[in-house]
Amino acid sequence: MFDNLPSRSGKNKIAREPRVLEKLLPNAVKLKELLSAGKVAMINILGIDNNQNLDGKLTREEFEAASTNELSRVYAPIEKVLASANMTLSDISWVEILGGSVRIPSVQSILKEKLGDKLGVHMNGDDSMAYGAAFIAANYSSNFKLAQKIQLYHGNAYELLIKLKHRENNTQSLCDDDFEDLAIDCVRKLNKSASLYRVRHPYETAKTVSMRHDGDFDVFVYERFPGEEARLLLKFEVSDVQESLSKIKEEGISDKPKVNLRFNLNRKGLISLAVCYYKYNIK
Numbered sequence: 001m002f003d004n005l006p007s008r009s010g011k012n013k014i015a016r017e018p019r020v021l022e023k024l025l026p027n028a029v030k031l032k033e034l035l036s037a038g039k040v041a042m043i044n045i046l047g048i049d050n051n052q053n054l055d056g057k058l059t060r061e062e063f064e065a066a067s068t069n070e071l072s073r074v075y076a077p078i079e080k081v082l083a084s085a086n087m088t089l090s091d092i093s094w095v096e097i098l099g100g101s102v103r104i105p106s107v108q109s110i111l112k113e114k115l116g117d118k119l120g121v122h123m124n125g126d127d128s129m130a131y132g133a134a135f136i137a138a139n140y141s142s143n144f145k146l147a148q149k150i151q152l153y154h155g156n157a158y159e160l161l162i163k164l165k166h167r168e169n170n171t172q173s174l175c176d177d178d179f180e181d182l183a184i185d186c187v188r189k190l191n192k193s194a195s196l197y198r199v200r201h202p203y204e205t206a207k208t209v210s211m212r213h214d215g216d217f218d219v220f221v222y223e224r225f226p227g228e229e230a231r232l233l234l235k236f237e238v239s240d241v242q243e244s245l246s247k248i249k250e251e252g253i254s255d256k257p258k259v260n261l262r263f264n265l266n267r268k269g270l271i272s273l274a275v276c277y278y279k280y281n282i283k
Contacts, residue, residue, distance in 0.1 A: 035060045036103045074110045098125040155200035158225045166190040167216040203267040210258045
């Protein structure tokens with residue numbers, strides 16, 4: 001609307017004017033709230049740009065037409081939640097929605113069409129989120145005593161992947177690909193990737209990755225949200241492997257020992273790693 005004024009001819013669009021957008025944002029939020037209650041909202045913003053005022057009106061139909069792209073994505077989060085949990089709507093008894101945008105009539109209409117009688121809007125969005133955050137924080141605090149702890153084990157919203165790679169700065173030379181004996185003077189090549197924890201994997205679970213390797217190596221942990229590229233989260237450095245192998249060889253190991261990587265994902269979403277060699281075939 002403002003971009004179409006004759007006085008704005010030849011100037012940048014509002015989307016490229018941060019100063020103007022800063023003034024528009026609180027008014028846009030207010031208009032959205034007014035259109036949730038009524039079908040027409042009057043616009044009167046003073047001094048929006050170079051002492052120019054913005055006057056006019058906005059109807060609910062115009063607002064919904066301008067929000068077509070956003071409205072088309074209203075139900076997508078519910079579809080993703082059901083898919084990640086391997087469930088369908090028939091497995092759900094009730095869906096309670098919270099947040100300011102659920103008051104928009106078109107949003108409620110879309111959800112009502114999809115969910116039918118399973119849709120609920122009974123809880124106060126502000127109070128519910130504040131109470132929930134307070135209870136979860138109290139669980140981890142020693143200053144508050146709760147009659148009953150409230151735990152959430154919903155898992156991470158992203159997948160955790162690992163990549164194992166031999167240390168580039170190893171002083172030992174790389175072994176041949178067909179090398180089979182216990183290696184002390186050379187190090188095998190290592191370049192493996194694997195998915196460790198899927199999306200919404202339960203907390204307090206351990207995963208063990210076993211392999212044969214005889215040199216220092218690095219463990220890269222990546223996070224990947226659905227539909228996005230993986231991003232490096234952290235890196236573990238596994239060192240002194242050759243020294244451990246030397247001690248194992250002294251005990252009469254006749255075959256190559258396995259190195260075991262034990263990962264643990266706790267309820268706070270933090271991942272830890274323990275490394276050990278299992279001994280077997282001891283003479």
